[in-house]
Amino acid sequence: MITLRGKLKKDPEITNSKNRDYNKRASVRDKLLIKEVQEMEQTLPVTCQVTFNDPHRLYEFTLLIIPDEGYWAGGRFFFDIYIPEDYNMAPPKVKCLTKLWHPNISEDGDVCLSILRQNSIDGMGWAPTRKLKDVVWGLNSLFTDLLNFDDPLNRDAAELFIKDKESFRTKVKYYVMQYAKR
Numbered sequence: 001m002i003t004l005r006g007k008l009k010k011d012p013e014i015t016n017s018k019n020r021d022y023n024k025r026a027s028v029r030d031k032l033l034i035k036e037v038q039e040m041e042q043t044l045p046v047t048c049q050v051t052f053n054d055p056h057r058l059y060e061f062t063l064l065i066i067p068d069e070g071y072w073a074g075g076r077f078f079f080d081i082y083i084p085e086d087y088n089m090a091p092p093k094v095k096c097l098t099k100l101w102h103p104n105i106s107e108d109g110d111v112c113l114s115i116l117r118q119n120s121i122d123g124m125g126w127a128p129t130r131k132l133k134d135v136v137w138g139l140n141s142l143f144t145d146l147l148n149f150d151d152p153l154n155r156d157a158a159e160l161f162i163k164d165k166e167s168f169r170t171k172v173k174y175y176v177m178q179y180a181k182r
Contacts, residue, residue: 075180
């Protein structure tokens with residue numbers, strides 16, 4: 001596993017005195033991420049996989065969710081997750097890379113999940129006490145029990161679900177077959 005001490009020795013940009021102020025916050029983020037990534041990997045739901053394209057950049061990774069039940073069962077849904085420098089005061093930025101039909105995920109990949117909002121109407125928004133594992137479990141729950149039809153991002157999907165669940169199921173399955181079977 002990557003350690004911050006090892007990263008500091010190998011990365012001359014971090015030790016450069018001109019960049020010291022800039023990297024103080026980044027190093028706080030990196031210190032948090034070393035611990036949180038290990039915890040996240042130990043508590044991943046069985047339906048999730050995490051991939052780091054660069055093991056030295058713990059603040060960028062891909063989450064793959066393969067639901068084993070519900071409307072989206074059998075699909076493969078990729079999420080790009082970026083942790084900003086002001087983490088843990090600010091939530092991670094999440095983008096769904098797989099096109100899907102979902103009331104809380106737009107066809108462009110925007111995700112509506114209260115813990116990803118700095119301020120949330122339901123009081124369940126981001127807080128410095130939240131961790132990466134909370135984000136992963138929240139995203140995973142969007143495919144099982146955390147559907148929100150009261151404040152949807154994709155209103156058409158929410159309305160179709162309310163009006164005609166069978167048509168909703170058919171449309172979801174079409175999107176899964178078309179875009180999420182890679």
